[in-house]
Amino acid sequence: MRDVAVVGIGIMKWGELWEKSFRDIFVEAALNSLDDAGVDKIDSLVVGCMTGGLFVGQEHVGAIMADYLGQKNIPAAHVESACASGGLALRQGIFEVASGMSDIVMAAGVEKMTDTSGDGATYALAAAADQEYEVFHGVTFPGLYAMMACAYMNKYKVTRKQLSSIPVKAHHNGAMNPYAQYPFPIKIEDVANGVKVADPLYLLDCSPITDGAAACILTTVENAKKMKKPYIKITGSGMATDTIALSQRDSLFWLKSTEIAGKNALKMAGRKISDIDCVEVHDCFSIAEALVTEALGFFKPGMGVKAAAAGKTALDGQIPVNPSGGLKSKGHPVGATGIGQVVEIVKQLRGEAEGGRQIKGSPKIGMTQNMGGSGASAVVHILEVE
Amino acid sequence: MFPSRIWREMPQRYRLEASTCKKCGKIFYPPRLICDKCGYRKFEKINLPEEGKLKTFTVIRTPASQFSDEAPYAIGIIRFSNGLQMMGQIVDCDLEKLKIGQAMRLEFRRVQTHDTHGVLSYAHKFVPKWY
Amino acid sequence: MVGIVGYGAQIPRHRIKVEEIAKVWGADAPSYKKGLMLSEKSVPTPDVDTITLSVAAARNALKRALINPKDIGAVYVGSESHPYAVKPSGTTVAEAIGCVPDCHCADFEFACKAGSEAMFVGLGLVKSGFCKYVLAIGGDTSQGAPGDALEYSAAAGAAAFIMGKKDVIAECTHTYSFMTDTPDFWRREHEFYPQHAGRFTGEPAYFRTVKGAAAGILKKAGMTPKDFDYVIFHQPNGKFPQRVGKMLGFTKKQIEPGWLAPRLGNTYSGASPIGLTSTLDISKPGDKILMISYGSGAGSDAFVWKVTDRIKEARDLAVRTSTLLDKNITYVDYGTYAKYRHKILKNK
Structure with missing residues (x-):
């Protein structure tokens, strides 16, 4: 296997992009990644997208995106693993480069979520849960995470205020991110003063509906050195799955797939969790961030929310979690989220994070954790400055 | 929803049919073709009990379109005495008074009642045990 | 001996008072209450229909009958509010209680007499020896036109009877x-x-x-x-x-x-x-x-x-009807009732 590096990243301003189409937002981010890498031709494209079919009626995403990117005739694949589609696209891109099948691969993610009504988007997202035994009964994604939160908060005696500290931290970081959908700070009392979505979760516990795309250019470390560009090496990749139905898990709040994916990525990289300097995790809901930080091993079971409330996940904390603002503030265009996380970690490791959110002390090792459904898929990557 | 989807799941939704692995005894709902514990492929049909205990729940206030007339509604996971867990709506209840550990009885109800032209779908919902 | 070997009822928990309906239509509640000798009525939630009421009543009847549902040779549901205009209610009930496919099903309709009709036919089939047991159900989620006198009384509930020859109640x-x-x-x-x-x-x-x-x-x-x-x-x-x-x-x-x-x-x-x-x-x-x-x-x-x-042994094998009528009830206002009964116009 050949060593793989990220030589270019591209993102765009995420949000409700009424004037931009599904293909336009992809191309905008993809061109930014090509410019960043200084390449104009790729050998292959892997696009993560959860459900172009349900959101805009467009499948066959690989071919249309390659064409509009001006790269027609190349191999292009669409990969899907619900909200972990972006992370999966990166993993598949790594395989292509590592195996020697391609030298320059674009791993990208895209989702256009606003060309449908609010309940239409809820319906599309719910396709990532068990249709016959969860969605059939009327559960939604906020509902699934709310059930996890309800069981977790009951077991570990977590307060509403402690949970609210997570979106507050997200918005604090996101306010410094020029690409974020909601770049403004919020106060702790704003969360529980807001609209209830699925008890105990309020609107500010939930990531938004977002249009957005992100892309990165992968090549071999050897090639990256020749390109004379700053590159970030990908040292670990782990993916794992779990039961799609929440009710079938041994624990209603332990994210087994994230635990396994994290361990496998660390093992591949030859690292321990304490080696990680910064991490982007899948905070689709406030509770999710806490559960992920526990499953990855940053905090003991039951301590995730309390650690966040104590400031341990802040930019200057024990382990900065979601310096980008996370899904909560930066936005959550589902298929693009996993690549958006890579963009942030690459910026942090290059020392290029804008707006004052650059983590102090030159972080050297970063991690991304991208998750699908209520945790049925998890993809973890380790990125390092060589 | 196309009728075949509703029809196929009737044994599970109407009669709460589950399956027990003939080798290791693990219970599956819905039934499966291979046991994820021991790999055995032969099962015995069983019916789930009519009661369970609430393990977790939420109140859905922003539902998908097919449930928009019913919001807010409660949905939860119950655990049966045999250890199996199941998700379903909680009805005939005071939304503010639901508690983890509460005993629930299963009742046959209409699910997804929004349209006036399709095939009706029925399944079990949970009702707090009151008698 | 031919008769009832198991019986059971189901009544929704929601109620609306005569006063609440009268208030909306500007009617004089005391005279309605006196004239109809009626103070309130049961209201089905949107997830309750004749089929769900029938299944619940049938399950209560089975608890009292202590028989194998497979021995039920016919399922008859009498109602004027069958959920479908075309498609039987009885097959859903039969499927839910587990007596398919070896059974006969038919839906009866005769205004308020459809339930006793099912009972009558059931008794005949058992007596003739055509069926070992017959499940006969009468149930409705009936609707009165808004403001009509019937709106004060049209209610929801069902009763199920298993007719047989052995261990008759x-x-x-x-x-x-x-x-x-x-x-x-x-x-x-x-x-x-x-x-x-x-x-x-x-x-x-x-x-x-x-x-x-x-x-x-x-x-x-x-x-x-x-x-x-x-x-x-x-x-x-x-x-x-x-x-x-x-x-x-x-x-x-x-x-x-x-x-x-x-x-x-x-x-x-x-x-x-x-x-x-x-x-x-x-x-x-x-x-x-x-x-x-x-x-x-x-x-x-x-x-x-x-x-x-x-x-003596059978009556407490399932919930008593007085419990369903008196306990755990909750009152709804006219707006909620109108929503539950699909009386509010919405765009399709």
């Missing part, structure tokens, strides 16, 4: 039916609410038919009102059964246990069948019960039941 000793073409209440195809002929529904329809059925069965059985411990009439409101009972010479005491309309409303096909369940709940071995249904259009089915020793 109440033997059916006699039946008699009285039928004429009397168009007092009807609903044409594609209409949402039924229409009725006002006061014509009383004397020439309900009273003439019920009295005719009573006279017929008393003669056939060689009995008088005094020979009965209890009597159950169809109850479109609280007043009619009391009045017809008095006309026929029955006492309030005989009527009382099966007289549920004052707090339940008119459950249409479920009305006299649910009354029979609540009467069986409190009956003693040897008690004789007269039941007379009524369906507009018009006809009455009458049954004489003789309670056996098995009532």
Whole structure:
């Protein structure tokens, strides 16, 4: 296997992009990644997208995106693993480069979520849960995470205020991110003063509906050195799955797939969790961030929310979690989220994070954790400055 | 929803049919073709009990379109005495008074009642045990 | 011996008071309450329909019958509010209780008499030896037009009876039916609410038919009102059964246990069948019960039941009807009721 590096990243301003189409937002981010890498031709494209079919009626995403990117005739694949589609696209891109099948691969993610009504988007997202035994009964994604939160908060005696500290931290970081959908700070009392979505979760516990795309250019470390560009090496990749139905898990709040994916990525990289300097995790809901930080091993079971409330996940904390603002503030265009996380970690490791959110002390090792459904898929990557 | 989807799941939704692995005894709902514990492929049909205990729940206030007339509604996971867990709506209840550990009885109800032209779908919902 | 081997009821927990409906239509609640002898009625939530009520009642009947559902040879559901215009309710009930595919199913419709019709046919099939057991259900989630007098009474509920020959709870000793073409209440195809002929529904329809059925069965059985411990009439409101009972010479005491309309409303096909369940709940071995249904259009089915020793073991194997009627109830306002009953216009 050949060593793989990220030589270019591209993102765009995420949000409700009424004037931009599904293909336009992809191309905008993809061109930014090509410019960043200084390449104009790729050998292959892997696009993560959860459900172009349900959101805009467009499948066959690989071919249309390659064409509009001006790269027609190349191999292009669409990969899907619900909200972990972006992370999966990166993993598949790594395989292509590592195996020697391609030298320059674009791993990208895209989702256009606003060309449908609010309940239409809820319906599309719910396709990532068990249709016959969860969605059939009327559960939604906020509902699934709310059930996890309800069981977790009951077991570990977590307060509403402690949970609210997570979106507050997200918005604090996101306010410094020029690409974020909601770049403004919020106060702790704003969360529980807001609209209830699925008890105990309020609107500010939930990531938004977002249009957005992100892309990165992968090549071999050897090639990256020749390109004379700053590159970030990908040292670990782990993916794992779990039961799609929440009710079938041994624990209603332990994210087994994230635990396994994290361990496998660390093992591949030859690292321990304490080696990680910064991490982007899948905070689709406030509770999710806490559960992920526990499953990855940053905090003991039951301590995730309390650690966040104590400031341990802040930019200057024990382990900065979601310096980008996370899904909560930066936005959550589902298929693009996993690549958006890579963009942030690459910026942090290059020392290029804008707006004052650059983590102090030159972080050297970063991690991304991208998750699908209520945790049925998890993809973890380790990125390092060589 | 196309009728075949509703029809196929009737044994599970109407009669709460589950399956027990003939080798290791693990219970599956819905039934499966291979046991994820021991790999055995032969099962015995069983019916789930009519009661369970609430393990977790939420109140859905922003539902998908097919449930928009019913919001807010409660949905939860119950655990049966045999250890199996199941998700379903909680009805005939005071939304503010639901508690983890509460005993629930299963009742046959209409699910997804929004349209006036399709095939009706029925399944079990949970009702707090009151008698 | 042919009769009931298992019985059960189901009533939704929600209720609406006469005052709440009267308030919306500017009607005088006290006069309605007095005129109808009715103070409130049951309201089904949107996830409750004739099929779900039937399944719940059937499961209660199975608990009392202690039989294998596979031995049920026929499932008959009588209702004027079958959820489908075309597609049987009975097959869903049969599928849910697990007696498919070796069974016969049919839906009955005869205004408020559809339930007793199912009972009558069930008894006949068991007696003839065609079926070992027959499940006969009467249930409705009936609708009265907004503002109409019927809106104060049209309610929801169901009762189920398993007819058989072995381990009978109440033997059916006699039946008699009285039928004429009397168009007092009807609903044409594609209409949402039924229409009725006002006061014509009383004397020439309900009273003439019920009295005719009573006279017929008393003669056939060689009995008088005094020979009965209890009597159950169809109850479109609280007043009619009391009045017809008095006309026929029955006492309030005989009527009382099966007289549920004052707090339940008119459950249409479920009305006299649910009354029979609540009467069986409190009956003693040897008690004789007269039941007379009524369906507009018009006809009455009458049954004489003789309670056996098995009532003592069977009655508490499932929830009693009085528990469903009195406990755990919750009141809704007219807005909620209108939403539940799809009376609010929305864009499709």
